[in-house]
Amino acid sequence: MNVRRSAAALAAVAALGTAAAPAALADGASPSPSGALPSGLYGKTDPKFDGVFRQSYALLAQDATGVTPATKAVDWLTGQQCGSGGFAAYRADTDVACDSKAQVDSNSTAAAVQALAALGGEKKAVDKGVAWLKSVQNQDGGWGYTPGLPSDANSTGIVIGALAATGEKPAAVTSQKGKSPYDALTKLALDCGKDGGAFGLADAKTGKLAPNADATAAGVLGGLGKGLVVTAPKKEAAAPKCAEADSAEQAAANGTGYLVDALGKSGHLTSSLPGSTDKPDVGNTADAVVALAAAGRGEQAKKSAEWLAGNSADWAKQGGPAAYAQLVFAAHAAGLDPRDFGGADLVKQLNATGPAPRAQASDEEKDKDDDGSGMSVWWIVGVGLAAGAGIGFLLSGRKKNQL
Incomplete structure (x- = not known):
């Protein structure tokens, strides 16, 4: 994939027994495509696992920075939708109707819904x-x-975002048994003492939940009814106190505390693959910034965003549009300028990965947005992104590993 494939998606791929996928996803970037890519698609790597997700992220990040995406980019995304209403990760031939082989998924669908709702x-x-x-x-x-x-x-969080983006009240969207998405999130929250209040990701073999940073960021956003585009908090929230997760709000508070502790003095999360040493996890750190800002923890969000500004360039270049979009979301949430992010213009870099946008906001409009009176960033979940997921929900190909 590209750079933000949610932990949930990785687990799902394993559960589905897709033999070729894990290697591509674990590498943090998709292989080169075998044929020419559609002109409306963002990114140059194989879109098999993340085409819709990275396109949705790209369009949403453009909208959040006052950029009007190219018509053919929006048309490409809407053209990927199946007759059922769902989206698969990628359909190479949209003239052929979706059948049982089209693995329509919640993450791609929720990401596309959020992007299209924002664009109007x-x-x-x-x-x-x-x-x-x-x-x-x-x-x-x-x-x-x-x-x-x-x-x-991850999946529940990003769907909450899609629902909120369209004016739905997530608490009112219930199953036949009367359970809402918030009910599900409380069951996915872990113990304060043993697991620090994190949200868990199920192990592919045992099914047991284990603390996971990506799942926690998505769970926090979902529990707060927020999405990937959040504004920097004007007032610092009090430090959360971990307690029994008897509500989505409390589960989100617990998860916020877990992320603050996990970021620690370094300001970034770490990840490791079996047999390798720990290293900074740029993608999950970006997601954590958004979650912390949504929870009112602006100081930690800004600290981590500043770390990203100085340490994300190579990661973003490898990851492509989804990576640039994640950084745009983080910069926006922390109150930093995505057009001067550690000296990089994230918006320009994102735009260069696909068709030229129709228009960009004027400097005056951008300034208005910076002081909170301009652009409408509606948002929405969760995830959250993903992964993402996140791929929570979150999906564009980043390494998703448990802390």
Whole structure:
């Protein structure tokens, strides 16, 4: 994939037995495509696992920075939608109707719904996407990566974002058993004493939940009813106190505390693959910044965003559009300028990965947005992104590893 494939998606791929996928996802970047890519698509790597997700992230980040995406970029995304309303990760031939082989998933669908809702003018596609998401809700109130899989925090978080983006009240979207997405999130929250209040990701072999930073960022956003585009808090919230997660709000507070502790003095998260040494986890750190800002923890969010500004250039270049979008979301949430992020213009770099946008906001409009009176960043979840997920929900190909 590219740079933000959620932990939930990785677990789902393993559960589905897709032999070729894990290697591509674990590398943090998709292999080169075998044929020419559509002119409306962002990114140059193989879109098989993340085409819709990275496109959605790119369009959403453009919208959040006052950029009007190219018409053909939006048309490419809407053209990926199946007749059911759901989106698969990528459809090479959209002239062929979706069948049982098209692995339509909640993360791609929720990301596309959020992007199209923000852009406006695509009500039919948005409504169909929301209807499909509602139709595959699990009985516990949450969502798994694909229909039939157990609920996870990444997928549930990013779907909450899609619902909120379209004016739905997530608490009112219930299963046949009367459970809402918030009910599902409380069941995915872990113990304060043993696991620090994190949200858990199920181990692919045992199914047991274990603390996971990506799932926690998505769970925090979902529990707060927020999405990937959040504004920097004007007032610093009090340090959260971990307690029994008897509500989504408390679970989000617990998760916020976990992220603050995990970021520590360094300001960044770490990750490791089996047999390798720990190293900074840029993608999960970006997600954590957004979650912390949504929770009102602006000081830690800014500290971590400043670390990103000085340490993310190579990662973003490798990851492509989804990576640049994640950094745009983090910069926006921390109150930093995405057009001068450690000396890099993230917006320009993102735009260069696909078709030229139709228009950009004027300097005056950008200044208005900086002081909170300009652009409408509606948002929304969770995840959250992903992964993402995140790929929570979160999906564009980043390494997703448990802390």
